[in-house]
Amino acid sequence: MNGPLLESALGHRVRFLATVDRFSAKKNWQGLQQPTIVLTNIRFEANGVKVLDSQTLNQGVWSQDLYPGHRISFEGRFDTVEKRDGSTCDLILRPSRTQIL
Secondary structure, eight states: OOSHHHHHHTTSEEEEEEEEEEEEEEEOTTSOEEEEEEEEEEEETTTOOEEEEEEEEEOOGGGTTOOTTOEEEEEEEEEEEEOTTSOEEEEEEEEEEEEEO
């Protein structure tokens, strides 16, 4: 975690800016291919502070009109998640309300 600014956003829905890097796929828990989207240079929209270098998210209705290279604004819940191995990581959960800039 990088100080009080990021900690104040934990658990709240806020707007982010990001660049669409690429589309991909991963296997889900049933072994089926799940389409994903990789976002890079993720920042808070309000002040431009960098939150994450990149994050892979599941594609959905929120990402249907996006292409690699698009700069986007979207809303998501910023939170810290505990992994199975006991470590933690910062993630943006449940993206929605996407706008292409």
